[in-house]
Amino acid sequence: MADNPTLEMEQPAPAKRKGVKRRAFLIGGVAIVGAGLFGISIMDSNAVKTAAKLTAGKGEHSFATWLKIAEDNVITIYSPHTDIGQGSNTGLAQMLAEELDANWDLVKLVSAPAESAFANVGLGRGFLGEMTGQPGIINGVPQSFLSFIARQMNLQITGGSSALRFTGQVTFQKVGAATRLALIETAAKRLGVPAAELTTQDSHVIHAKSSRSLPYGKLAAEAATLSLNNEPKLKDPKNYRLMRQSVPRLDIPAKVDGTAQYGMDFSVPDMRVATIMAAPARGGKLTSVDEAPALAVKGVEKVIKLDDAVAVVAKGYWAAISGLRAMTPQFTDGGNGGISTASIFKAYDDLIAKGDPAGEAGEGDVKAAMGPKPVEAKYQVPFLHHAMMEPFALTAHYKDGKLDIWGGMQDPLASKMMAVDVSGLDSDKVTFHPMLIGGSFGRRLPMYMEIVSQVTKLAMQLPYPVKLIWSREEEIAQGAYRPQSAAVLKANVTANKRIAAFSNDYAQTESAEAETTFIYNLPAVARRNYEHKSNQITGAWRSVNSTQQGFYNESFMDELAHAAGVDPVEFRRNHLKADSRHLRVLDECARLANWKAPLPEGVGRGVAIVESFKTIVAHVIEASVKEDGMPKVHKITTVVDAGSIVNPDAAKAQIEGGTIMGLSSAIGEAVTLEKGAVQQSNFSDYPLLKLADAPLVHDIHFINSGAYMGGIGEPGVPPAAPALANALFAATGKRVRNLPILTQAKA
Amino acid sequence: MTISTTVNGKAVTLNAEPDSPLLWAIREELGLTGTKFGCGIAACGACTVHVNGEPARSCSLPVSEVAGKSITTIEGIKGADGTLHAVQKAWIAAQVPQCGYCQSGQIMAAVALIEKTGKPSDDQIDEAMTNICRCGTYPRIRKAIHAATGQAATAVEGAA
Ligand code: FES
Ligand code: FES
Numbered sequence A: 001m002a003d004n005p006t007l008e009m010e011q012p013a014p015a016k017r018k019g020v021k022r023r024a025f026l027i028g029g030v031a032i033v034g035a036g037l038f039g040i041s042i043m044d045s046n047a048v049k050t051a052a053k054l055t056a057g058k059g060e061h062s063f064a065t066w067l068k069i070a071e072d073n074v075i076t077i078y079s080p081h082t083d084i085g086q087g088s089n090t091g092l093a094q095m096l097a098e099e100l101d102a103n104w105d106l107v108k109l110v111s112a113p114a115e116s117a118f119a120n121v122g123l124g125r126g127f128l129g130e131m132t133g134q135p136g137i138i139n140g141v142p143q144s145f146l147s148f149i150a151r152q153m154n155l156q157i158t159g160g161s162s163a164l165r166f167t168g169q170v171t172f173q174k175v176g177a178a179t180r181l182a183l184i185e186t187a188a189k190r191l192g193v194p195a196a197e198l199t200t201q202d203s204h205v206i207h208a209k210s211s212r213s214l215p216y217g218k219l220a221a222e223a224a225t226l227s228l229n230n231e232p233k234l235k236d237p238k239n240y241r242l243m244r245q246s247v248p249r250l251d252i253p254a255k256v257d258g259t260a261q262y263g264m265d266f267s268v269p270d271m272r273v274a275t276i277m278a279a280p281a282r283g284g285k286l287t288s289v290d291e292a293p294a295l296a297v298k299g300v301e302k303v304i305k306l307d308d309a310v311a312v313v314a315k316g317y318w319a320a321i322s323g324l325r326a327m328t329p330q331f332t333d334g335g336n337g338g339i340s341t342a343s344i345f346k347a348y349d350d351l352i353a354k355g356d357p358a359g360e361a362g363e364g365d366v367k368a369a370m371g372p373k374p375v376e377a378k379y380q381v382p383f384l385h386h387a388m389m390e391p392f393a394l395t396a397h398y399k400d401g402k403l404d405i406w407g408g409m410q411d412p413l414a415s416k417m418m419a420v421d422v423s424g425l426d427s428d429k430v431t432f433h434p435m436l437i438g439g440s441f442g443r444r445l446p447m448y449m450e451i452v453s454q455v456t457k458l459a460m461q462l463p464y465p466v467k468l469i470w471s472r473e474e475e476i477a478q479g480a481y482r483p484q485s486a487a488v489l490k491a492n493v494t495a496n497k498r499i500a501a502f503s504n505d506y507a508q509t510e511s512a513e514a515e516t517t518f519i520y521n522l523p524a525v526a527r528r529n530y531e532h533k534s535n536q537i538t539g540a541w542r543s544v545n546s547t548q549q550g551f552y553n554e555s556f557m558d559e560l561a562h563a564a565g566v567d568p569v570e571f572r573r574n575h576l577k578a579d580s581r582h583l584r585v586l587d588e589c590a591r592l593a594n595w596k597a598p599l600p601e602g603v604g605r606g607v608a609i610v611e612s613f614k615t616i617v618a619h620v621i622e623a624s625v626k627e628d629g630m631p632k633v634h635k636i637t638t639v640v641d642a643g644s645i646v647n648p649d650a651a652k653a654q655i656e657g658g659t660i661m662g663l664s665s666a667i668g669e670a671v672t673l674e675k676g677a678v679q680q681s682n683f684s685d686y687p688l689l690k691l692a693d694a695p696l697v698h699d700i701h702f703i704n705s706g707a708y709m710g711g712i713g714e715p716g717v718p719p720a721a722p723a724l725a726n727a728l729f730a731a732t733g734k735r736v737r738n739l740p741i742l743t744q745a746k747a
Numbered sequence B: 001m002t003i004s005t006t007v008n009g010k011a012v013t014l015n016a017e018p019d020s021p022l023l024w025a026i027r028e029e030l031g032l033t034g035t036k037f038g039c040g041i042a043a044c045g046a047c048t049v050h051v052n053g054e055p056a057r058s059c060s061l062p063v064s065e066v067a068g069k070s071i072t073t074i075e076g077i078k079g080a081d082g083t084l085h086a087v088q089k090a091w092i093a094a095q096v097p098q099c100g101y102c103q104s105g106q107i108m109a110a111v112a113l114i115e116k117t118g119k120p121s122d123d124q125i126d127e128a129m130t131n132i133c134r135c136g137t138y139p140r141i142r143k144a145i146h147a148a149t150g151q152a153a154t155a156v157e158g159a160a
Helices: A022-035 A046-055 A088-100 A121-132 A135-140 A143-159 A163-191 A216-223 A317-326 A341-354 A412-423 A450-460 A472-477 A546-564 A568-573 A581-592 A648-668 A720-732 A741-746 B022-029 B086-093 B103-117 B122-128 B138-148
Strands: A060-063 A067-070 A075-079 A107-111 A198-201 A204-207 A212-215 A272-278 A286-288 A300-305 A309-314 A359-363 A375-381 A393-399 A402-407 A430-434 A466-469 A485-493 A499-508 A525-531 A604-612 A615-625 A631-641 A697-702 B002-007 B010-015 B048-051 B054-057 B070-072
Touching: A060 A163, A060 A216, A067 A163, A067 A216, A075 A088, A088 A107, A088 A163, A163 A198, A163 A204, A163 A212, A163 A216, A204 A216, A212 A216, A272 A317, A272 A450, A272 A472, A300 A317, A309 A317, A309 A450, A317 B022, A341 A485, A341 A499, A341 A525, A375 A546, A393 A450, A402 A412, A402 A450, A412 A430, A412 A450, A450 A466, A485 A546, A499 A546, A546 A568, A546 A604, A546 A648, A546 A720, A568 A581, A568 A604, A581 A604, A581 A615, A581 A631, A581 A697, A604 A720, A615 A720, A631 A648, A631 A720, A648 A697, A648 A720, A648 A741, A648 B138, A720 A741, B010 B022, B048 B103, B054 B103, B086 B103, B086 B138, B103 B122, B103 B138, B122 B138
Parallel strands: A075 A107, A272 A466, A402 A430, A499 A525, A631 A697, B002 B070
Antiparallel strands: A060 A067, A067 A075, A198 A204, A204 A212, A272 A309, A300 A309, A359 A525, A375 A485, A393 A402, A393 A466, A485 A499, A604 A615, A615 A631, B002 B010, B048 B054, B048 B070
16 A cells, blocks of 8 residues: 555544545555455454443343344344445344344344444554554554544445445454354253254244254343354355345335434424524635624524634524524635636646646556547536535534534544534533434535534533524535546557557546546556645545546547447447456446447437446446437446345445436536635525436346445446436537536536 | 414414414424425425425425415324325335435325326326435336336336
């Protein structure tokens, strides 16, 4: 590993705009896959005892932190991940329950408390050791820092399509298997038979010979006193009963009758509601505000000035937002008044033209092989907002020296630590109560959680609980965006219709080469990245840099195919390794999509294939152009190789949703800047795809290649935009090089 | 000002400023939090309720306009004995929700559409179902509406 991640990591300081660089733990994610940290101890730390104290009530027995078994045979599993709706918690429960042979009907899943006993410190420890190449180094590292890393790991695991492949494979399956062995050992003693004669099913240990069986609940008290096997043998997949099954998601019933409680829905007696406006140009400060018009609004109780924002506290949201809108606060632009979408693209052009990259990857002598007349294309994509449906909302109450916070965040533990920092309270005086999240897509990661700091500041000076709600306008204007980015691609396609050299020079506000997988097998490739900072925060947006890289590489491959006069599927095939998983995915997708079949007049077919988070996804899209110049997607065929799938229907839902998010951004979404401030304000000018424009047919197929498990929440996104752009080219002969399509249709 | 209406079959009196949106009276005064806030400008549909049986975006409907009218929220569509509405059942069967935040509004819009049309066609679904779902559950929403109205969901074979 070239980078030393410890150098890149900093404690997330709420006062600062940027905390931890995502790149560091993405590298960490790769390290874990590569190193396969299967040897970590899952059973023997103090955390296990603390967790038992925190979770196990009377008649309940805790195992290895993550589960407890009650005497009535109810099994409760604690997930360290926040299920953002991707079904990963159901998947985790399936994995643990599978190895445990639990009765699924009596399995309950709850969020782990936001306490350090539930941080994945074991992973953090192993991660740091692996990353530095010297496992001993961690002995001198304070526990708090290890916990911090553990939190980052948790966060990455949740955010990086990886709950199942890391927490699930590394910890939960083993915990289930080890607990099962302890239950068998206990039963063997009690029944006076050899353990080898015992089997397990539906939360019972069974002795077939004597037709006796014991429920887990009756064995748990004793089994919980045994030390668990750190290296239990896992099941042969052919004996799976729960994994690889489309088990209905545990969270869904509460989401159809209005009973699911999101952070927005929390309330306590005497609670007030606040709303806030931060400096429109990021980096700006509040200079003055006349509070009178706000205080004149019925229900408004207080105006609170923060360094860079002003908040209105009222009896309810309507009074608060009316009060806020009645004022005309003045902010500086923090010296960022010259920043605009155009100025950023100009800076990118200059950087690429100058040719002094911040980072470089690839192989072969591209310069020599490029030849005198390469094919060349320039692409541009805008900042994108996550636009999760639930705007930020956190409730905080400071009373008797203690601070409680309720809400939905992707990393409750890091949220708590941020509140500890901001409040100056001891960590045992701050409690974060995790609630359901109404969408995240990377938005609710700790390094961009200003709202935690804001609500803490408000609560510390108010005598009552306060719920801080961001308006949608605030949400859109103060995002942590997918970077605005531009790329210049060049290639030399020789007379034999093969690529001799390929280069991709891309510029953006943050670089992350490690996240981008280049799948083609070419003699000479160069990928060079250029960094230009703006005043905006850029963050992890579903599938991260693979969105823009997927668009660049797969659009350009299409351009090269057409330049060479070769069918786009054939052209890609010619540049993929024989027998590779990529080739199989591409071939399957082309076959299932009837790639060669004739299409109606005006309809075109486009293909794209991208690997991200270890999962390979190919889309074939059939699309045409409507009268208003906007694209119409008729049909999508998708093939996915994620190694293996825990819950096929939940995985399908993720691919459907990811594809739609990719199409939505390609078609209509752009955050643009003028004078350092975001110009969009709401869904009226940040349009998301609606049902009528979603594909009527989306045919999704999984290949169970048995390769190491990849992610599923994100990889459906990246190939969507290029497959659509390629289909539109096939339909119209017009190449889409700048997104979103809406801007060009209007122009 | 006080406004008398019926919410989920019960007579209620709301104490709200006449221009304040129905959404906040429902959520903050009545504590019915199944109806969601998403945008505040009638653009997303997360706040959809029924007013006299018609779908309405409650974030942009002043309470003064619902005086004397009958309002139904997501909490009010179950049967009297607590059984789920056919649309809710179809939503579970098709495993529609992801984050779930938009789904109260989606279900209320779908119930209104089905009450009006019986068996909505794909075009009618396109036209009526304009609520935003960032998670991209649209194929399953379509499938669930077809299933709830006894129509084979041939058009969405890919959606599970
Ligand atoms: S909150 Fe009412 S339409 Fe969005
Ligand atoms: S399910 Fe998340 S927004 Fe619709």
